[in-house]
Amino acid sequence: MRGQTPASxxxxxxxxxxxxxxxxxxxxxxxxxxRTKSAATAPSSHRRTVSSxxxxxxxxxxxxxxxxxxxxxxxxxxxxxxFARGLLLPQDAAFVISRHHHFLxxxxxxxxxxxxxxxxxxxxxxxxxxTWSIRLPCIxxxxxTIYFLARLVSRIAGWPSxxxxxxxxxxxxxxxxxxxxxxxxxxIQNLLLVIGLLCVEKWQRHPSPFVLFLAGTAFGLALWDKAxxxxxxxxxxxxxxxxxxxxxxxxxxxxxxxxxxxxxxxGASPLIxxxxxxxxxxxxxxxxxSTAEVAAKFQYLKF
Numbered sequence: 001m002r003g004q005t006p007a008s009x010x011x012x013x014x015x016x017x018x019x020x021x022x023x024x025x026x027x028x029x030x031x032x033x034x035r036t037k038s039a040a041t042a043p044s045s046h047r048r049t050v051s052s053x054x055x056x057x058x059x060x061x062x063x064x065x066x067x068x069x070x071x072x073x074x075x076x077x078x079x080x081x082x083f084a085r086g087l088l089l090p091q092d093a094a095f096v097i098s099r100h101h102h103f104l105x106x107x108x109x110x111x112x113x114x115x116x117x118x119x120x121x122x123x124x125x126x127x128x129x130x131t132w133s134i135r136l137p138c139i140x141x142x143x144x145t146i147y148f149l150a151r152l153v154s155r156i157a158g159w160p161s162x163x164x165x166x167x168x169x170x171x172x173x174x175x176x177x178x179x180x181x182x183x184x185x186x187x188i189q190n191l192l193l194v195i196g197l198l199c200v201e202k203w204q205r206h207p208s209p210f211v212l213f214l215a216g217t218a219f220g221l222a223l224w225d226k227a228x229x230x231x232x233x234x235x236x237x238x239x240x241x242x243x244x245x246x247x248x249x250x251x252x253x254x255x256x257x258x259x260x261x262x263x264x265x266x267g268a269s270p271l272i273x274x275x276x277x278x279x280x281x282x283x284x285x286x287x288x289x290s291t292a293e294v295a296a297k298f299q300y301l302k303f
Contacts, residue, residue, distance in 0.1 A: 055163055056150065059170035060143050066171075067139040067180045072131060080134065080182040082108060086117030087124060094281075095274045107274045110281045111227035114270075116188055135180055138187045142179030145191045146170060152198045155205075189229045192222035197236065204247055209259045216260040220267020227271060227282050 086093055086105035093114065095107035105114040120137070127133040146169045154162035169175050179187055199215035202208075222229040241248050251257050265272065275282050 056147065056166060059166040060146055063146060063170035063176065064139055064143050067142070067176050068136070070176060070180045071135040071139065074181065076131065076134065077181055077183070079185055080138070082112065082185060083114070083116035083120060084129075086114040087121060090117075095270075095278070106270045110274075110278075113224040113226065115221060115225040116185065119188070135182075138182045139180055141187050141191050142175070145179075145187075145194050148191070148194045148198055152194060152201060155198075155201055185226070188225045189222040189232070192218045192225065193229070193232055193236070196222070200240065204244055207256075209256055212256065212260045213263040216263025216265075217267040218263075220264040220269070223264075223268040224271045 086108050090096055090103035090105040091098070093103075093105035093108050094110055095105075097104040097106060105117055108114050108117070120134075123133055123137060146166060149169065150162040150166045153165045178184070196215045196218035199211050199218065203211045203215065219229075219233055223233065251260075271282065
């Protein structure tokens with residue numbers, strides 16, 4: 001400001017500052033240009049992204065390393081080789097589609113689908129069948145499960161809780177053993193469960209038919225992988241109903257609910273088709289009501 005004394009310049013700056021303060025007080029918003037705010041927040045946002053990535057990577061790498069140490073220690077187990085029937089003896093599967101002496105397994109057992117067989121077919125075609133080609137994919141899928149679960153927890157409870165979950169699962173011996181040797185098998189359905197829940201949580205914050213369709217498809221594929229996932233799915237449905245009662249009620253009364261159930265039907269269509277053609281074989285073989293062992297089961301409650 002030319003022609004002004006230092007004292008007058010200070011008074012001008014004081015008046016300008018007072019004006020800006022009154023404007024913020026009255027409107028509750030900053031009068032600074034938008035580019036000034038974005039320029040100030042962009043570096044901090046970038047730093048948060050970089051720091052979060054640096055925080056997420058070490059526990060996941062640690063889990064992969066620890067699980068890889070376990071992989072060659074023990075021989076192959078029945079549960080983790082269950083899917084191999086669909087690749088080596090597909091004609092012996094519970095439900096198979098055959099065309100011109102080619103067999104496509106759909107259900108390995110009445111409650112176990114051939115999803116894992118389908119996933120491993122290209123792996124075995126490229127790398128052959130070995131301990132590492134069987135167990136390393138399961139380890140990587142379990143690592144993805146940890147990552148998506150941390151993403152879910154961070155959206156619900158914040159970053160510190162997500163970081164706690166990351167380190168907890170990455171160093172959990174039971175989780176590492178179960179993932180490496182895929183007892184159950186459970187690795188694929190755990191991953192699909194977490195992906196489905198993450199999609200549901202994202203939908204309830206930002207409603208999107210596509211995200212809701214992905215959630216239904218993930219849950220449907222988990223049901224095909226193993227019909228016992230119905231217990232997990234039922235439990236999650238009850239929890240979601242209790243936490244988001246109004247949104248669930250609105251969802252069920254709107255056409256958008258059809259998007260979720262369409263994805264669920266598509267994902268579980270192999271299991272549904274099998275039961276339609278075999279007279280509800282899954283429930284008839286897996287679920288029975290009996291009171292014969294009720295008294296014996298009370299023994300487990302004793303300390």
